[in-house]
Structures are given as structure tokens and as C-alpha cells.
Amino acid sequence: MAACGGGGAEATPTPTKTPMAQAAQPAATPTQTPASAGETPAQPPAETASETTAAGPTSAPVVEKIARVTADQLNIRSEPSTTGSVVKLANTGESFPLLGESDDGQWLQLGENGAPLGWGAAEFMAIEERVAQAPGDGNVPAQPTSAPGGNTGSFAPATMSSPDYGAQVFVWWREEIRDRDLDLMTEGGFNWIKQAFSWESIEGAGRGQYDWSTADKIVTHANERDLKILARLSLDPDLQGFWAGDPPANGDAFAEYAGALAARYNCQPGAIGCIQAYQIWNEPNLAREWGGKRPNPAEYAQFLGKAYQAIKAANPNAIVISAGMAPTGDNNDIAMPDDIFYDQMYQAMGGSSTGYFDALGVHGAGYAAPPELDPAEAASNPKYGGYRFFAFRHVEDIRAIMEKYGDTAKKIVLLEFGWTFDPVNPAYKWHGADAGIDKFVQADYLVRAYKYAADNWPWVGLMSVLTMPNLAWLDDGNGSDEEQYWWAIMEPSPIDAKEWRPAYIELCIYLNSLDGQRCIYDPNQ
Incomplete structure (x- = not known):
């Protein structure tokens, strides 16, 4: 698709221009898509997302352990063994709640979306701690520190179903x-x-x-x-x-x-x-x-x-x-x-x-x-x-x-x-x-x-x-x-x-x- 921009126009997605259907005719190389002539509105001050906070106890927060992937990519397997099937391919820096570890300490059990996910090799993960939630009501989330204009609520996860x-x-x-x-x-x-x-x-x-x-x-x-x-x-x-x-x-x-x-x-x-x-x-x-x-x-x-x-x-x-x-x-x-x-x-x-x-x-x-x-x-x-x-x-x-x-x-x-x-x-x-x-x-x-x-x-x-x-x-x-x-x-x-x-x-x-x-x-x- 052709990208149109500059003076207020927006990218316009279109498939490649193609020839009239003839058996022996090669496909034409795409030509420029006409630009969309959109006006640029006056820019008011940027809006900010409303903060979502929940009242909770003031006692010390609960700390949970997470496991962060340190390798370029890591196979998360269905069991603590290289023979287990791969349930997810995790990328470097991706973090998961730590649910446990194998008896020999070589594998870490990981969670995702509140449920067990699988096992990752411990040598390719770093264990860290973070504030999980305030004690008391288990349904009350912790109140993270918000940057000015920041969103303290949760966002939709970076996941895709198939399709x-x-x-x-x-x-x-x-x-x-x-x-x-x-x-x-x-x-x-x-x-x-x-x-x-x-x-x-x-x-x-x-x-x-x-x-x-x-x-x-x-x-x-x-x-x-x-x-x-x-x-x-x-x-x-x-x-x-x-x-x-x-x-x-x-x-x-x-x-x-x-x-x-x-x-x-x-x-x-x-x-x-x-x-x-x-x-x-x-x-x-x-x-x-x-x-x-x-x-x-x-x-x-x-x-x-x-x-x-x-x-x-x-x-x-x-x-x-x-x-x-x-x-x-x-x-x-x-x-x-x-x-x-x-x-x-x-x-x-x-x-x-x-x-x-x-x-x-x-x-x-x-x-x-x-x-x-x-x-x-x-x-x-x-x-x-x-x-x-x-x-x-x-x-x-x-x-x-x-x-x-x-x-x-x-x-x-x-x-x-x-x-x-x-x-x-x-x-x-x-x-x-x-x-x-x-x-x-x-x-x-x-x-x-x-x-x-x-x-x-x-x-x-x-x-x-x-x-x-x-x-x-x-x-x-x-x-x-x-x-x-x-x-x-x-x-x-x-x-x-x-x-x-x-x-x-x-x-x-x-x-x-x-x-x-x-x-x-x-x-x-």
C-alpha cells in the first residue's frame, strides 16, 4: 500500500495496482496511490487517560516473584523437560509470574493471565520481585505510582489469537x-x-x-x-x-x-x-x-x-x-x-x-x-x-x-x-x-x-x-x-x-x- 503524508494527508492502504487480467501479461509494478486530502485540525493540548485507582488498605503491599527471560528467545514447555511440548515462544525481557520450580531447580513454573502457563529453563531466566497487590481484599489491585498524565489502569495484553x-x-x-x-x-x-x-x-x-x-x-x-x-x-x-x-x-x-x-x-x-x-x-x-x-x-x-x-x-x-x-x-x-x-x-x-x-x-x-x-x-x-x-x-x-x-x-x-x-x-x-x-x-x-x-x-x-x-x-x-x-x-x-x-x-x-x-x-x- 502507498503511504501518503506530509501536509496533513494520512497513509492510504491499497493493494498493488495490477494489470487487466491476461494470461501472458506480467503484473504491473504498483504506482502511486492518490493522496487523501485531509485537513490538519488545530492541535489542542494533548488529552490524558483518566486514572483508575481503587481504595485499599494502607498496610504493606504484597510482593510477588516474577521470572524474566534473559535469552533472545525461550521455549516455554508443557512440563519441566526438553521433551515437553512448546506452549509458547517467549522473547527476551518478557516477564511471567513465578509459580514454582522443579525439584532439581533447573526449571521454573510460569503463569500467564492468572493461570499456569508452562515451564522455562531456569538458566535463561532472572528472578525478580515486584509489588503485586495490597493485602486484605484479594480483588483490590495495587496502586502503582503514576507519571503525570499516566494511566494507572491495565491495558489489553500484547497477544494475538489465531486468527x-x-x-x-x-x-x-x-x-x-x-x-x-x-x-x-x-x-x-x-x-x-x-x-x-x-x-x-x-x-x-x-x-x-x-x-x-x-x-x-x-x-x-x-x-x-x-x-x-x-x-x-x-x-x-x-x-x-x-x-x-x-x-x-x-x-x-x-x-x-x-x-x-x-x-x-x-x-x-x-x-x-x-x-x-x-x-x-x-x-x-x-x-x-x-x-x-x-x-x-x-x-x-x-x-x-x-x-x-x-x-x-x-x-x-x-x-x-x-x-x-x-x-x-x-x-x-x-x-x-x-x-x-x-x-x-x-x-x-x-x-x-x-x-x-x-x-x-x-x-x-x-x-x-x-x-x-x-x-x-x-x-x-x-x-x-x-x-x-x-x-x-x-x-x-x-x-x-x-x-x-x-x-x-x-x-x-x-x-x-x-x-x-x-x-x-x-x-x-x-x-x-x-x-x-x-x-x-x-x-x-x-x-x-x-x-x-x-x-x-x-x-x-x-x-x-x-x-x-x-x-x-x-x-x-x-x-x-x-x-x-x-x-x-x-x-x-x-x-x-x-x-x-x-x-x-x-x-x-x-x-x-x-x-x-x-x-x-x-x-x-
């Missing part, structure tokens, strides 16, 4: 619909939002000169709704004269930015707020996203590793996700196919992703194909485009690369997926309206994609739908000329209106049903 549910949102510039759209995400049954935290929007004035005003509002307002945040960290590729320059030369400065963001929103008591996951850059398999230079997986791996270390130093429990790649058939100075890029990236990492990412980011647009279609059929049948990446299940091809390098303990995060029903833009309508996809088929395919993943992809984590709408699409009075408009699961709606599309309603019904709930917008209830 987990989220969508791209546009709540950076349009303050008037921010809370409305965050509420729609919660009401729709989504657990995550994906929002661009563009480098130039926060540190655009120069190195170390941060403007947190908008970011603070987005983070705290999402935290208040228990929505987890996936922050896309990237730079508008069309921005000229940015102080840090282009990738990969700006890697050290970018890592500083990522670390500053992770430190501010590190999910600890007293923090301004919590960002649970970070996407590092966007589509580096395109020259336009890589400083105009030929895509270079080794350079990106080094760039990714720097950001990983900076984020983990500030928040060891944050989930760091590699960039998703653009689907393209070109392999030249301006683009590289995603499967080739991923494979060469693993080679550059020495065959191991340790110290680079916690989950592999992938893009999974469905194009003209239903979600269950085998990629081999997409490659052999011209009606689907003639390439494997024209199928939603091309994600399985990328998973095979992870398996090739033994990286099976980590998940894939689908950073964007969806279907367009575009009848207007030639680069998109061949796999939109011309392929028989309308807004009802779009809704059906999105639900079926989630169901297919739940049944067949135990290795998938968050699946982020493309996309909630951007109100800026209406700024010229005609949203339909924006190709992103046709991917959206709702109509872009002003604050006094909610203009539905079937996709939002059907997803709301399905996702709420998973928790035994009803969608409050279901017209049939």
Missing part, C-alpha cells in the same frame, strides 16, 4: 469522527485497529522534535475501548527533503523514532498509553518505498533489526512485525516479487528471524478469486490473473518459506486483506466489478476468508481488513474516484450519519457471534 480480528482505520486527521469510528470497531466485534503513525507526522520538524498531540489522543481513546493497536511506522515515499533522508541510510534515525514511540506507549502502569504491535515500514520490495533504489532484502533485514532492538529495549512485550510486501510479478530495478524478497530476507538473517521480528507481515488481497481458491488455479486460469499472488491463499506460499527455514513457531500477520468492487478505475475493476464482485460478494468473501483461516491456518495471527473508510475521500465531493473507496467496508460517513455497506454488517454479525453476542446493527434482529 485475530482487526481493520485499518483513518482516525488521525479527522478528529470529528475519531471516537465514532473507534466505537464502530468495538461494536463490530474487532479486537484490533491498524493505524498509521507516520514518521513525518510525529518527528517531521527534526531529529528528536516530537509532536505527540494527535498520537496521544488516538492511543488513549483506543485504550479506553480495550482496542489493541497495530501501529504502522513508515514514511511517505513521495515526501521530498525529509531531514532523515531515505532508506536504508535513515535506519538509525528511524530506529530512534520507533524506540521513542515504544517508550511513550510502553503499556506499563504510568505510561501515557499502550501500543501492542508495530509494523516496520511498508512494501520495501518496491523501489518507490526504498528511496528509489532497487529493492534489497539484505538492506531491509538490517533496517528491520535496528528497529526491533529499539522497540524491544523500550517495551520487551511489544509485537514487532515485518513489513508486508506488494504483490507483483516484476523482478527488476523497480520491484521484486514478494516470495523472492521474503526468501532472500531469510538468507540475509542467516536463516533465523531471532532479533528481527516476532511475526511475519504479509499482504493478502483476494483480487478476482474467492477466498478458498487454490493459487495454482489463479496461475493457470486467465480469468483470475495468471499469477499465484492473485489468490488470497497465496499467503500459504509465504508460510512455506517460513517452514523452509524452520520458523514455524512464529505467526503470520495479515497486515491487509480484502476485495474491491471497483467499477471505475481500470487498474482495479478487472478484479472488481468486471469479475462479478459487488458489495454483497465483497461481504461474503470477507467472512469466508476469516472462516477459511480459522479452519486451516493455525499459524495466522491478526488479520486486518482493508478497510474502514476515510472521510477525506469526500473532500472533492466525489468519493468514487478514489480507488480506496471501493475497498472500504462502510461508506465514508459524516458524524451525523452511519452509511452502511453489507461488509460491515456481515462482519459485525459474524464476529459478534464468535462471542455469543448479537450485532447491534443487524437489521434482522
Whole structure:
């Protein structure tokens, strides 16, 4: 997807532009996505999250022991033995309540979310103490010391189910619909939002000169709704004269930015707020996203590793996700196919992703194909485009690369997926309206994609739908000329209106049903 920013525009997620479906025609390299013309509102003083404190006894607090991982990664096993099955892969700095130890002292029993989790090798863990809760009423939490403006309550944990549910949102510039759209995400049954935290929007004035005003509002307002945040960290590729320059030369400065963001929103008591996951850059398999230079997986791996270390130093429990790649058939100075890029990236990492990412980011647009279609059929049948990446299940091809390098303990995060029903833009309508996809088929395919993943992809984590709408699409009075408009699961709606599309309603019904709930917008209830 193309990143748009600078003068008030917000990143606009769209799959790569592709050719009209012809069997012998290679996939076109993506071209620039039109920028969303959003106005930058006046910046009032940053809001702070309200403190949540509970009255409790004034006697001495209870101290509990925790075990902190000191190795790069540690297998948590079902029993105190190397023959026990791996129940979790923990990263360096991650901490767990200490429940006990084995008779020989070689293994520590760990807890998570109030229940036993498993066993970790004692030699790779450090035992520490922390204040757990005040004595007396066991339900009264301890009162942590809060930094000014800090949140003393708890945040949603940095965990992902398989699959987990989220969508791209546009709540950076349009303050008037921010809370409305965050509420729609919660009401729709989504657990995550994906929002661009563009480098130039926060540190655009120069190195170390941060403007947190908008970011603070987005983070705290999402935290208040228990929505987890996936922050896309990237730079508008069309921005000229940015102080840090282009990738990969700006890697050290970018890592500083990522670390500053992770430190501010590190999910600890007293923090301004919590960002649970970070996407590092966007589509580096395109020259336009890589400083105009030929895509270079080794350079990106080094760039990714720097950001990983900076984020983990500030928040060891944050989930760091590699960039998703653009689907393209070109392999030249301006683009590289995603499967080739991923494979060469693993080679550059020495065959191991340790110290680079916690989950592999992938893009999974469905194009003209239903979600269950085998990629081999997409490659052999011209009606689907003639390439494997024209199928939603091309994600399985990328998973095979992870398996090739033994990286099976980590998940894939689908950073964007969806279907367009575009009848207007030639680069998109061949796999939109011309392929028989309308807004009802779009809704059906999105639900079926989630169901297919739940049944067949135990290795998938968050699946982020493309996309909630951007109100800026209406700024010229005609949203339909924006190709992103046709991917959206709702109509872009002003604050006094909610203009539905079937996709939002059907997803709301399905996702709420998973928790035994009803969608409050279901017209049939």
C-alpha cells in the first residue's frame, strides 16, 4: 500500500495496482496511490487517560516473584523437560509470574493471565520481585505510582489469537469522527485497529522534535475501548527533503523514532498509553518505498533489526512485525516479487528471524478469486490473473518459506486483506466489478476468508481488513474516484450519519457471534 503524508494527508492502504487480467501479461509494478486530502485540525493540548485507582488498605503491599527471560528467545514447555511440548515462544525481557520450580531447580513454573502457563529453563531466566497487590481484599489491585498524565489502569495484553480480528482505520486527521469510528470497531466485534503513525507526522520538524498531540489522543481513546493497536511506522515515499533522508541510510534515525514511540506507549502502569504491535515500514520490495533504489532484502533485514532492538529495549512485550510486501510479478530495478524478497530476507538473517521480528507481515488481497481458491488455479486460469499472488491463499506460499527455514513457531500477520468492487478505475475493476464482485460478494468473501483461516491456518495471527473508510475521500465531493473507496467496508460517513455497506454488517454479525453476542446493527434482529 502507498503511504501518503506530509501536509496533513494520512497513509492510504491499497493493494498493488495490477494489470487487466491476461494470461501472458506480467503484473504491473504498483504506482502511486492518490493522496487523501485531509485537513490538519488545530492541535489542542494533548488529552490524558483518566486514572483508575481503587481504595485499599494502607498496610504493606504484597510482593510477588516474577521470572524474566534473559535469552533472545525461550521455549516455554508443557512440563519441566526438553521433551515437553512448546506452549509458547517467549522473547527476551518478557516477564511471567513465578509459580514454582522443579525439584532439581533447573526449571521454573510460569503463569500467564492468572493461570499456569508452562515451564522455562531456569538458566535463561532472572528472578525478580515486584509489588503485586495490597493485602486484605484479594480483588483490590495495587496502586502503582503514576507519571503525570499516566494511566494507572491495565491495558489489553500484547497477544494475538489465531486468527485475530482487526481493520485499518483513518482516525488521525479527522478528529470529528475519531471516537465514532473507534466505537464502530468495538461494536463490530474487532479486537484490533491498524493505524498509521507516520514518521513525518510525529518527528517531521527534526531529529528528536516530537509532536505527540494527535498520537496521544488516538492511543488513549483506543485504550479506553480495550482496542489493541497495530501501529504502522513508515514514511511517505513521495515526501521530498525529509531531514532523515531515505532508506536504508535513515535506519538509525528511524530506529530512534520507533524506540521513542515504544517508550511513550510502553503499556506499563504510568505510561501515557499502550501500543501492542508495530509494523516496520511498508512494501520495501518496491523501489518507490526504498528511496528509489532497487529493492534489497539484505538492506531491509538490517533496517528491520535496528528497529526491533529499539522497540524491544523500550517495551520487551511489544509485537514487532515485518513489513508486508506488494504483490507483483516484476523482478527488476523497480520491484521484486514478494516470495523472492521474503526468501532472500531469510538468507540475509542467516536463516533465523531471532532479533528481527516476532511475526511475519504479509499482504493478502483476494483480487478476482474467492477466498478458498487454490493459487495454482489463479496461475493457470486467465480469468483470475495468471499469477499465484492473485489468490488470497497465496499467503500459504509465504508460510512455506517460513517452514523452509524452520520458523514455524512464529505467526503470520495479515497486515491487509480484502476485495474491491471497483467499477471505475481500470487498474482495479478487472478484479472488481468486471469479475462479478459487488458489495454483497465483497461481504461474503470477507467472512469466508476469516472462516477459511480459522479452519486451516493455525499459524495466522491478526488479520486486518482493508478497510474502514476515510472521510477525506469526500473532500472533492466525489468519493468514487478514489480507488480506496471501493475497498472500504462502510461508506465514508459524516458524524451525523452511519452509511452502511453489507461488509460491515456481515462482519459485525459474524464476529459478534464468535462471542455469543448479537450485532447491534443487524437489521434482522
